[in-house]
Amino acid sequence: MIKWSPGVYALAAATLLITGDAAATGARSTGQVPVEGRAVLTIDQRFNAAILASDTAVFNTVLAPEYLFITSTGSVRTRDEVIGYYAAGDVSYRVYRADSVRVRVFGDAAVLTSLRVTEGRLVSGPRAGTDLSGHYRSTRVYVRRAGTWRLVSTHESRMASP
Numbered sequence: 001m002i003k004w005s006p007g008v009y010a011l012a013a014a015t016l017l018i019t020g021d022a023a024a025t026g027a028r029s030t031g032q033v034p035v036e037g038r039a040v041l042t043i044d045q046r047f048n049a050a051i052l053a054s055d056t057a058v059f060n061t062v063l064a065p066e067y068l069f070i071t072s073t074g075s076v077r078t079r080d081e082v083i084g085y086y087a088a089g090d091v092s093y094r095v096y097r098a099d100s101v102r103v104r105v106f107g108d109a110a111v112l113t114s115l116r117v118t119e120g121r122l123v124s125g126p127r128a129g130t131d132l133s134g135h136y137r138s139t140r141v142y143v144r145r146a147g148t149w150r151l152v153s154t155h156e157s158r159m160a161s162p
Contacts, residue, residue: 037103040110040142043149044098052096054086064143064150072136072158085125093120093132108144113137116156135159 033041043062050058060083067079077085085091098114116136122128141153 033101033103034105036105037110037112040103040105040112040149041101043142043151044101044112044140047151048096048098051086052093054089054091056083056087059083059086062151064152067151068153070153070155072156088124090122090125091120091132092123093118095119098138110142110144110149112140112142
């Protein structure tokens, strides 16, 4: 018997996403969000606004305790590390936008994919001055617990310049 932990939900959701099971979710390639995905989209938009404003209070409510962020360079950051960067003012964005958003819901798990458009930089810390501007393909996995969607994982890949 499978123990349904957040990691198993994320793996199941990612597997369904990879196999293209759009019929199970009503998702369309046009980027339309199915009814059951609107709550996830609303939370994701709130989280994006929090990133832009460095609002760590929102981070604390949206990010699950076991949250992991896989950066475009392949580094893995925990929830506490991510919140720490923003609380310390290490990261500053002028633009942080999600385009081409798709949400697929699989029971109590959801996968949100998007094209992230950013203009920003690291302003302090060992990599101060690093430009974060660009276009990124992003995958976020949300899990619903006690009726509330929480972000458990993000993976971003920087797109090559044209």
